[in-house]
Amino acid sequence: MIAEILTIGDELLRGEIVDSNxxxxxxxxxxxxxxxxxxxxxxxxxxDMRDAFLRAQDRADVVLVSGGLGPTRDxxxxxxxxxxxxxxxxxxxxxxxxxxxxxxxxxxxxxxINAKQAWLPAGSEVLPNPIGTAPGCLLEAxxxxxxxxxxxxxxxxxxxxxxxxxxxxxxxxxxxxxxAGRAPRAMRAVLLRTFGLGESNLDHELRDVAREADxxxxxxxxxxxxxxxxxxxxxxxxxxxxxxxxxxxxxxxRLGALVYGVGEETMEQVVGALLRARGLTLATAESCTGGLxxxxxxxxxxxxxxxxxxxxxYANDAKRELLGVPQDLLARHGAVSAEVARAMAExxxxxxxxxxxxSTTGISGPEGGTPEKPVGLVYVGFAHEGGSEAQELxxxxxRERHRALTAQIALDRVRRHLLGxxxxxxxxxxxxxx
Amino acid sequence: MIAEILTIGDELLRGEIVDSNxxxxxxxxxxxxxxxxxxxxxxxxxxDMRDAFLRAQDRADVVLVSGGLGPTRDxxxxxxxxxxxxxxxxxxxxxxxxxxxxxxxxxxxxxxINAKQAWLPAGSEVLPNPIGTAPGCLLEAxxxxxxxxxxxxxxxxxxxxxxxxxxxxxxxxxxxxxxAGRAPRAMRAVLLRTFGLGESNLDHELRDVAREADxxxxxxxxxxxxxxxxxxxxxxxxxxxxxxxxxxxxxxxRLGALVYGVGEETMEQVVGALLRARGLTLATAESCTGGLxxxxxxxxxxxxxxxxxxxxxYANDAKRELLGVPQDLLARHGAVSAEVARAMAExxxxxxxxxxxxSTTGISGPEGGTPEKPVGLVYVGFAHEGGSEAQELxxxxxRERHRALTAQIALDRVRRHLLGxxxxxxxxxxxxxx
Numbered sequence: 001m002i003a004e005i006l007t008i009g010d011e012l013l014r015g016e017i018v019d020s021n022x023x024x025x026x027x028x029x030x031x032x033x034x035x036x037x038x039x040x041x042x043x044x045x046x047x048d049m050r051d052a053f054l055r056a057q058d059r060a061d062v063v064l065v066s067g068g069l070g071p072t073r074d075x076x077x078x079x080x081x082x083x084x085x086x087x088x089x090x091x092x093x094x095x096x097x098x099x100x101x102x103x104x105x106x107x108x109x110x111x112x113i114n115a116k117q118a119w120l121p122a123g124s125e126v127l128p129n130p131i132g133t134a135p136g137c138l139l140e141a142x143x144x145x146x147x148x149x150x151x152x153x154x155x156x157x158x159x160x161x162x163x164x165x166x167x168x169x170x171x172x173x174x175x176x177x178x179x180a181g182r183a184p185r186a187m188r189a190v191l192l193r194t195f196g197l198g199e200s201n202l203d204h205e206l207r208d209v210a211r212e213a214d215x216x217x218x219x220x221x222x223x224x225x226x227x228x229x230x231x232x233x234x235x236x237x238x239x240x241x242x243x244x245x246x247x248x249x250x251x252x253x254r255l256g257a258l259v260y261g262v263g264e265e266t267m268e269q270v271v272g273a274l275l276r277a278r279g280l281t282l283a284t285a286e287s288c289t290g291g292l293x294x295x296x297x298x299x300x301x302x303x304x305x306x307x308x309x310x311x312x313x314y315a316n317d318a319k320r321e322l323l324g325v326p327q328d329l330l331a332r333h334g335a336v337s338a339e340v341a342r343a344m345a346e347x348x349x350x351x352x353x354x355x356x357x358x359s360t361t362g363i364s365g366p367e368g369g370t371p372e373k374p375v376g377l378v379y380v381g382f383a384h385e386g387g388s389e390a391q392e393l394x395x396x397x398x399r400e401r402h403r404a405l406t407a408q409i410a411l412d413r414v415r416r417h418l419l420g421x422x423x424x425x426x427x428x429x430x431x432x433x434x
Numbered sequence: 435m436i437a438e439i440l441t442i443g444d445e446l447l448r449g450e451i452v453d454s455n456x457x458x459x460x461x462x463x464x465x466x467x468x469x470x471x472x473x474x475x476x477x478x479x480x481x482d483m484r485d486a487f488l489r490a491q492d493r494a495d496v497v498l499v500s501g502g503l504g505p506t507r508d509x510x511x512x513x514x515x516x517x518x519x520x521x522x523x524x525x526x527x528x529x530x531x532x533x534x535x536x537x538x539x540x541x542x543x544x545x546x547i548n549a550k551q552a553w554l555p556a557g558s559e560v561l562p563n564p565i566g567t568a569p570g571c572l573l574e575a576x577x578x579x580x581x582x583x584x585x586x587x588x589x590x591x592x593x594x595x596x597x598x599x600x601x602x603x604x605x606x607x608x609x610x611x612x613x614a615g616r617a618p619r620a621m622r623a624v625l626l627r628t629f630g631l632g633e634s635n636l637d638h639e640l641r642d643v644a645r646e647a648d649x650x651x652x653x654x655x656x657x658x659x660x661x662x663x664x665x666x667x668x669x670x671x672x673x674x675x676x677x678x679x680x681x682x683x684x685x686x687x688r689l690g691a692l693v694y695g696v697g698e699e700t701m702e703q704v705v706g707a708l709l710r711a712r713g714l715t716l717a718t719a720e721s722c723t724g725g726l727x728x729x730x731x732x733x734x735x736x737x738x739x740x741x742x743x744x745x746x747x748y749a750n751d752a753k754r755e756l757l758g759v760p761q762d763l764l765a766r767h768g769a770v771s772a773e774v775a776r777a778m779a780e781x782x783x784x785x786x787x788x789x790x791x792x793s794t795t796g797i798s799g800p801e802g803g804t805p806e807k808p809v810g811l812v813y814v815g816f817a818h819e820g821g822s823e824a825q826e827l828x829x830x831x832x833r834e835r836h837r838a839l840t841a842q843i844a845l846d847r848v849r850r851h852l853l854g855x856x857x858x859x860x861x862x863x864x865x866x867x868x
Binding site for chain 1: 446447448449450451452453454456457458459460461462463464469470471472473474475476477479482652718720722723724725726727728729730731732733735736737738741742743744745746747748749751752755756785786787799800801833834837
């Protein structure tokens with residue numbers, strides 16, 4: 001089965017927006033083992049749209065069309081589609097009612113212009129839009145001596161497109177494949193979030209795991225993390241699920257605590273859940289990250305249950321006066337040192353009466369480096385009931401990524417402590433030669 | 435002149451990456467007043483590529499091809515292009531040298547596989563790649579009775595694509611247009627960053643300004659900001675520049691301090707530059723934003739010259755002990771109150787010995803609201819030599835956007851003070867009825 005994705009809109013052809021719908025739809029088709037062979041975009045121009053429809057009818061069995069379903073004059077998709085395949089537009093009363101109800105929920109009256117969205121090609125199947133005004137449709141374009149080409153039309157608004165693809169388009173495609181005796185094998189996939197090992201190392205570590213029959217292992221870098229996406233297929237959902245569970249177990253056994261989360265889970269959510277489960281509290285003392293660690297911790301709803309607060313100790317005075325870092329430590333070792341990182345973490349723990357304290361102090365650049373303490377040098381301090389420690393790293397990155405990686409290391413330090421794991425070996429940075 | 439953008443790669447058709455090259459190239463073509471009429475993507479498949487090349491030759495005058503110039507077996511763009519238009523591939527010695535030199539700069543030897551990238555279609559013009567190994571090329575595909583179609587091939591790596599589009603493709607296209615007596619009118623554009631007025635209000639405020647001859651005014655929402663992009667054209671660069679300057683003056687006169695920056699300038703950079711110019715220092719006290727304001731201030735290199743630090747006072751104890759907020763204020767008014775916001779800003783100013791203090795305290799949700807103090811309520815406090823004040827806002831947004839908008843209001847408060855402007859009237863939130 002050959003698929004084409006066709007997106008329509010002047011704004012795409014003028015480069016005003018990046019078209020993410022194509023990637024979304026292509027990924028969804030792959031779930032049914034349907035490969036997208038063509039992606040096309042044209043303007044809101046009837047002649048170009050017509051050409052694109054005819055070409056797609058000829059070369060593709062399923063055509064996903066997005067865009068041009070809005071209420072304004074330049075939204076022409078259904079009118080041109082109907083004309084191209086010799087259909088009239090007919091008023092679909094239930095859709096008109098749905099549009100009216102949509103506006104009523106917002107406490108507004110439907111503008112007359114929106115009534116246009118309820119006119120659909122005769123003989124097409126309506127695809128309801130639960131979150132917007134534009135219904136979609138499925139139109140079968142006949143082809144001599146072949147199965148008809150299936151045109152699925154959905155809105156261009158990404159949220160509506162995604163919801164309708166998942167709820168309207170994919171189930172219909174899957175049912176048709178099943179009826180034709182070409183049911184796609186069941187697919188189950190999961191995203192595993194890892195931190196602390198580069199993509200090529202992950203690939204190497206997992207090479208034999210990935211050879212597992214019928215499990216594809218995808219990699220994606222999302223700095224400073226690396227994501228793994230095992231995709232398992234099987235004759236039944238149970239079989240695919242069992243395969244997926246098996247490969248996930250193998251990955252976790254191989255990588256241990258390098259896997260920190262699943263799906264949408266962020267590092268700060270994982271840290272928060274662990275703190276909450278253990279009944280422990282945390283405080284932060286940030287120099288080079290400037291509030292980034294605190295900001296991430298408090299991005300999680302309910303963080304006040306375990307996060308006490310922190311000091312952004314950018315100036316030395318602040319380190320001394322708000323965190324109680326002794327002046328002689330600052331004078332002897334400098335603000336960027338293991339000693340000061342430990343004292344900062346201890347100070348945060350003490351000043352906020354928290355169970356755990358974590359700190360950052362480093363030189364994120366681009367200025368401020370010296371031969372002895374170069375740009376990229378950073379210390380992550382950690383204090384707990386049993387004492388304190390600091391990790392020294394040299395991260396040769398730009399300012400933004402230096403700060404982002406440092407914040408992730410700090411959060412991961414807390415996580416590993418709560419799991420009873422050793423601190424991460426700094427494979428991604430160069431450990432500093434002394 | 436009709437343009438087509440053609441991107442090539444299995445990863446696009448599988449939806450593994452969102453293709454941003456198309457939008458980039460389309461925007462660049464518009465600078466030469468060339469409209470993109472078709473965008474197409476195909477797999478690394480010789481038959482599909484050949485079809486796409488032939489179709490583009492027929493329907494477009496200029497074809498920008500990106501992707502498939504890499505060293506591996508599935509990088510076939512130049513081989514298929516050459517074959518489609520009856521050319522041989524020829525070794526281009528200077529390109530081979532450039533590739534060798536590229537690796538030498540990295541202290542590595544060129545792998546044999548990379549030599550393939552120096553084989554280019556006979557008769558094509560080489561487009562050097564200053565930051566990667568793959569040179570591009572310009573091939574003229576002849577057409578009967580018409581000017582040849584121009585195929586510009588560039589790599590798919592976005593950074594290389596962008597640099598080669600700007601340095602190799604656009605100048606050549608512009609020169610050709612000029613030779614054909616169809617020189618594009620000069621274009622000058624600028625991005626004006628505004629904060630504090632919604633898109634529809636901006637549109638309304640600037641309607642007559644935008645009517646200015648030959649100046650198009652684009653709007654783009656980048657929450658919590660709104661960007662304006664006036665685009666001026668003229669017979670000469672001077673004329674376009676004069677038009678642009680005139681419209682920018684008119685916009686600034688109309689909007690005043692609502693325009694906070696130009697181009698890539700961020701709010702935190704503007705605040706930092708103003709603090710530096712005035713020789714003043716700033717400290718922060720953050721509750722609901724949890725470190726976001728500090729993080730943004732310290733994202734600017736050299737922030738230590740004016741940012742002293744801050745307290746993330748998430749727990750009440752922290753507000754009291756680290757910022758000196760009186761217990762009776764907390765007890766009488768609650769942590770989310772104008773009184774506590776002022777005391778926090780004053781405390782930050784005092785504890786960090788800074789000239790200015792800014793604070794946030796609010797309920798970002800989704801939990802934690804009460805009938806008296808609903809989710810969305812937030813206070814931004816500000817303290818300076820002359821006293822302190824607090825602004826009360828009700829921002830009905832999700833947690834992430836509530837925090838982002840609050841942080842922007844806090845930074846903008848500092849900016850307006852430094853400019854001698856009144857605090858922003860909270861048109862974007864509902865001011866709280868009391």
